[in-house]
Amino acid sequence: MNKEEFKNIIIKANYFTKYEAIVDIKTKEIYAYEALSKFDFDNNIISTEDIFRYLHHNNNLFFQLEKRNKELQIKNFTKNKKLFLNFDADICVSDEQQNYWENFLLSQKENIVVEITENGSDDETSAKIMRNFSSWLSNKSIETALDDFGQDGSMFSFFMMNGSKYIKIDKSFIRQIDLNKNYLHYLKGVLKTIKLNGQKSIIEGVETKKDLQLAEELDCDYVQGYYFDQYQIIR
Template identity: 30%
Template sequence: ARRSQSNVSLLFIDLDHFKEVNDTLGHHQGDLLLSQAAQRIQLCIRESDVLGRMGGDEFLVILTGASELAHLGRVAQNIIDAMTTPFSLDNNISYISASIGVASYPSDVDNLESLISAADQAMYVAKERGRNGFSFFTPSMQQEVQERLALANDLREAIHKKQLEIYLQPIVEISTEQIVKAEALIRWNHPRHGMVPPDKFIPIAEETGLIHEIGDLVFHKAAEVMSRWLEIDPHGYCQISVNMSARQFLPSDIGNAWISHLSIINLPANRLVIEITESLLLGEEINIMEKLNRFREAGIEVALDDFGTGYSAMSYLKKFNIDYLKIDRSFVRDLETDQNDRAIAEAIVVMAHKLGLKTIAEGVETEQQKNILAEVGCDYVQGYYFAKPLPVENFLSLVKIKLQ
């Protein structure tokens, strides 16, 4: 390109959620998905363009003689659109998306190494903007990447120095309006930047593997708070739920470690609920079923989070031992004005009760939403109408007040 004074552009493609699919379905299906993804990308580019795999779930496309942003944007969007069609992997259906960074020589950089780095940086910006999109390289992105690396280092230090803490959001029983459950949520009060939103540091934790240490931290703190809650209300049937991602759940023997800890501190296992997402149930069924059964045999209950927004195969509810369905906030937000949302919420509640499951509605912000959910038979509600996530001491104080 330098000799011929022509343009070269690079698309850096990362498959969103591939690691989750690979962890849950196994490497064979992961390889099938990569092969199918490569075929779809190939159909979106010219014969003169070059497709290569960087490793893992990352691909590069080299486009020669192409520098117009409109053309590059069309190619990137075509690849993104091609990934939205479900992938058929043996007997499983998987869903992924793509985040793409775009950089060009010589308009953006003056050498090959910088071209790859620039496209990589642009790809991370696309991810931070919500994934399933593309971004063109700009000089300011170098600073954003450096900030991201700095945040990852700060997160390691925060774990080491115990700067992370949990907040608890009350879950209220509709029939009694008593706080009977709570969801433990991780919070990071950065010494320089203040409160860092979870959606900013959790993806970094997932990518770096720090999610395992964070998950253990949340669990141990939740167990400690649960013990204190029982001292306040020894006769109440209260529970605290903790979230588990696919990366936490599958690669390790975390279940036995948690169960053992509960036994050591003499906390009944049925005081803990683990929240999982629908994507976790896409994994190898026997393996997941064994692990869920291990939790439930110990007394730990299982909640399926954000129900209705993911894969939502009804067969999962039949095959796996689930105790609670958490109705996603997207079905609660417009309950007062949208009859379809009310119908969906009611259908979820009826189906859950027929299967012997309890329901928890998320994102409840008004009294009218609560009343509608009560009318359709929902069991529990969670949201800012009752309380936002609270620091531990504030939460326990609220519990004491409600008991008086």
């Protein structure tokens, strides 16, 4: 498949969003939702991961696609809760992109949290783009969440961690604790640090009652995962 065929597939793909609940660990009430991008293709010929991997090499297409996606994510969201929106720093680098997202985000400022996702690269250029994006959001007083803390291949940055209101603990932590109980003490330390910093913690990947019981033992603030109900709107 050549680049033009790939591009046409992405543009024509049926897009939909899954809104996944973020739940208060103590009250078990829904605090917020995260909008998760999904694409529906004939015969499942390409994955969502493949799409975003390709888009990192086509900034303009990435920007245009995410403009559409984010507009639909907000338009179709009907709950009176905060909405976490995934943003890759690579779509906010040019003046045109920054101007667009500034108008878009400031108009939704009270209702959203920008979830900063990594692009899978740990080189210095990518790290600088992420730091600049984090600073830009902070200057606009837009709430942020640092995604995938502890995920394999993710970049650890005190700058990124300190600048975020929410720290999302990757589901790999829970899976590792299943294999090695010693990681429980490490995660307890991370969660205590988050709390002492006045930030909020969200443990991802809660899929079973056992996972939920572990999160309760760890005394995090919020949990997220397939253990809780979710809804989706297809477009």
